[in-house]
Amino acid sequence: MTLPRLATFTAAGRTRYGAVTDKGVIDLSARHGAKWPTLREAVEAGALTRLGEEAATLSPDFAEADIAYEIPVPAPEKIICVGVNFPDRNEEYKDGQAAQSNPSLFIRFPRSFVGHGQNLVRPPESPQLDYEGEIVIVIGKPGRRIAEKDALGHIAALSLCNEGTIRDWVRHAKFNVTQGKNFDRTGAIGPWLVPFADEAQIADIKLTTRVNGEVRQQDRTGRMIFSFRKIIAYVSTFTTLVPGDVIVTGTPTGAGARLDPPVWLKPGDVIEVEADGIGVLRNGVMDEATA
Structure with a gap:
């Protein structure tokens, strides 16, 4: 079964949402915008599968070339990111410490992300723009202190993230990374949401990051x-998860900071993050001065 690909996009001067098909893009917001103004309200209503089924009966309203992708869930209440979540990634730190018993977490702001096909922006404060390919889960059912056995029932959809980082700015203080993780337009989420169906979708899928066609990260x-x-159980212990919340679940080894010597992203580079059954998130790079 092919799952629908539901995207937020700008076309003809308006921000919309709809289904991306092989033939083009169907504007579902024109049909359901009064009930669900954005995909965030559609997520809350549990309507993603229904929207996908309806789109299968409709003809495209736009060619994909005529739209600009935005981050799929506009204005999420929370974007929570997991750090150091693959075994080899923990070893990269070379601090002699075993993986911790609980995940390391930090927060990102929506303004720090762009959509699929848009350029990441390298700020003038630092050349150390790095990539991190990750899988995104979007919460569909609210909950607090969610048991692990029930956790997957709270997922509405999946997406992808390039969790771009300004590396030297994650060392501006003793023990936080907020600054280096939140420069405007340094990361990307997208291209779309794929409705979550069952655990097989995410249990053991391949996650790959390429820079200019070269594989830099790959794991399962x-x-x-x-x-x-x-992750869901732990995060929901201290905060109530609500529909539309975005959780970025961690990157494999191979980021540019860990190469010898380090290799930073530069204008003209193209980064692709790909995961089985979700798709490919593709972004270029530009300097802020030319953005």
Whole structure:
């Protein structure tokens, strides 16, 4: 079964949402915008599968070349990111410490992300723009102190993230990374949401990051230190998860900072993050001065 690909996009001067098909893009917001103004409300209503089924009966309204992708869930209440969630990634730190028993977490702001096909922006404060390919889960059912056995029932959809980082700015303070993770337009989420159907979708899928066609990161979700179930259960212990919340679940080894010597992203580079059954998130790079 081919799952629908539901995207937020700008076309003809308006931000819309719809289904991306091989023939073009169907504007579902024109049909359901009064009920669900954005995909965030559609997620809350549990309507993603229904929207996909309807789109299968409709003709495209736009060619894909005529739209600009935005991040799929506009204005999420929370974007929570997991750090150091693959075994080899933990070893990259060379600090002699075993993986911790609980995930390391940090917050990102929506303004720090762009959509598929848009350029990441390298700021003038630092050349150390790096990439991190990750899988995104979008919460569909609210919950607090969610048991691991129930956790996957709270997922509405999947997406992809390039969790771009300004590396030297994650060392501006003793023990936080907020600054280096939140420069405007340094990361990307997208291209779309794929409705979550069952655990097989994410249990052991391949995640790959390429820079200019060269594979830099590759691993499988079955090797994650903290499972999707564990992440949801842990995060929901201290905060109520609500529909539209975005959780970025961790990157494999191979980021540019860990190469010898380090290799930073530069204008003209193209980064692709790909995962089985979800798709490919593709972005270029430009300097802020030319953005």
